[in-house]
Amino acid sequence: xxxxEVQLVMSAVSPTQYPTTGYPEIGLVGRSNVGKSSLTNTxxxxxxxxxxxxxPGKTRTLNFYEVEHQLYFVDVPGYGYAKVSKQERAKFGTxxxxxxxxxxxxxxxxxxxxxxxxxxxxxxxxxxxxxxxxIPTLIVATKIDKxxxxxxxxxxxxxxxxxxxxxxxxxxxxxxxxxxxxxDDVWQWIETKIGG
Ligand code: GDP
Numbered sequence: 001x002x003x004x005e006v007q008l009v010m011s012a013v014s015p016t017q018y019p020t021t022g023y024p025e026i027g028l029v030g031r032s033n034v035g036k037s038s039l040t041n042t043x044x045x046x047x048x049x050x051x052x053x054x055x056p057g058k059t060r061t062l063n064f065y066e067v068e069h070q071l072y073f074v075d076v077p078g079y080g081y082a083k084v085s086k087q088e089r090a091k092f093g094t095x096x097x098x099x100x101x102x103x104x105x106x107x108x109x110x111x112x113x114x115x116x117x118x119x120x121x122x123x124x125x126x127x128x129x130x131x132x133x134x135i136p137t138l139i140v141a142t143k144i145d146k147x148x149x150x151x152x153x154x155x156x157x158x159x160x161x162x163x164x165x166x167x168x169x170x171x172x173x174x175x176x177x178x179x180x181x182x183x184d185d186v187w188q189w190i191e192t193k194i195g196g
Contacts, residue, residue, distance in 0.1 A: 001187055003044045003067055011061040013095050018103065019064055024194040025072040025105045029130075030112030031122060032078035035142035038177035039112060040065070040073055043186065062099055071194050076100070076109075101133050108136040108193035110186070115141030115155060115174060119162045127163045127170075137170050138189045139163065145176040 012018050030036050044067060063075040076096055100106065109130055113119045119127075130137045139159065147155055152174060160166055171189060175182035 001068065001070075001191060006044045006068075007066050008063060009066045009072070010064045012064065013061050015098060015102070018062075018099075019066070019072065021066075022105060023066070023069070023071050024107045025064070025074050025103065026190050026193065027074045027076050027100065027106055027109040028112065029076045029109055029126060030078070030142075031120070034112045034114050035175075035177060036075065036112055039110075039140060039142065039175065039186070040075070042177045042180060042183055043073070043190075062095065071190075072105075074099070074106070100130070100135060106135070107195075108138065108190070110138045110140055110190075112140050112142050113159060113163075115144040115159075116146050118158050124163060131168070131170075136193055138186070139165065139170060139172045140175045140182070140186060141172060142175055142177070144174040144181060145178045 010017060010019055028036050028040065044065075061077070065073040065075070067073060076099065077093070100109070111123070111127060111130065113123050127137065127139070141155065141159055144152065144155075156172060156174065159172060163170075165172060173182045173185045173189070175186060
């Protein structure tokens with residue numbers, strides 16, 4: 001998708017504040033500083049549209065970015081959720097849980113992990129949580145320009161293994177906001193999910 005027009009439509013904390021246009025939505029999750037704003041900006045061809053982590057303020061709301069009057073990117077606030085198991089109901093912020101489990105127009109979630117490291121326990125919990133609720137998920141490994149090409153296969157294996165992606169339908173895309181590596185693949189996944 002070639003994006004010309006984006007606007008931050010709504011910062012919402014409760015379902016009554018969600019947009020009502022019915023456009024499909026793609027949620028973006030990941031711990032703070034993982035590169036979420038940079039990914040969003042790359043996807044929409046902007047240098048600095050989405051907030052960067054250094055700017056406080058909007059971190060506690062769901063931010064809906066309307067793209068080309070076709071879909072929303074929904075910036076879901078950084079992690080802070082509890083560990084989950086199949087027996088134990090997930091408990092991370094009611095707002096986030098409500099959005100991710102009840103929003104009918106949510107077509108998929110892009111979960112960002114830092115491509116330089118093994119996924120953290122929080123990353124694993126988040127991923128398991130999304131799987132538990134059967135939410136179509138794409139894993140994007142960020143900052144991959146910082147990982148030498150010769151080491152990328154090993155990183156891919158590490159992320160695959162730590163998150164338990166093998167045997168699942170979840171795709172993993174290596175991404176760099178700096179080189180734009182992976183940008184088209186991420187868009188392709190999104191377009192498949194939104195039926196575009
Ligand atoms: P957010 O908190 O998840 O929104 O993270 P940001 O997008 O604000 O990025 C956090 C920091 O990581 C910033 O200093 C970015 O410049 C840096 N960063 C993000 N993506 C990349 C990337 O693909 N490559 C490199 N080298 N740095 C990145």
